[in-house]
Amino acid sequence: MFLKKTPGPRTAILPDGSILSLADLPDPQTRWVASRKAAVVDAVQYVLLAREEAIRRYGLTEEEFDAWASAFRRHGRNALKITQLQRFRQP
Numbered sequence: 001m002f003l004k005k006t007p008g009p010r011t012a013i014l015p016d017g018s019i020l021s022l023a024d025l026p027d028p029q030t031r032w033v034a035s036r037k038a039a040v041v042d043a044v045q046y047v048l049l050a051r052e053e054a055i056r057r058y059g060l061t062e063e064e065f066d067a068w069a070s071a072f073r074r075h076g077r078n079a080l081k082i083t084q085l086q087r088f089r090q091p
Helices: 034-045 051-058 062-075 082-088
Strands: 011-013 019-021
Touching: 019 034, 034 051, 034 062, 051 062
Parallel strands: none
Antiparallel strands: 011 019
16 A cells, blocks of 8 residues: 655644544535534644645635634534534534
């Protein structure tokens, strides 16, 4: 088995002790659920993936990614659920 060489680390250890690797990231043609959004935000936060690379890979806008990161940082994974949109993102 051959691994594609990528710049930077291939795994990150999250504060809860779990390990996030590049293989754990969702497919670019995926249906977005809170856990997949959180995985992308964690990958960027723990330098597993560059912010620009995440935006390009998943076809996100900068505002969309920043909204995910901000909601996740302030309120946790539940804030990324579309059913909780109004509850967590009111001004």
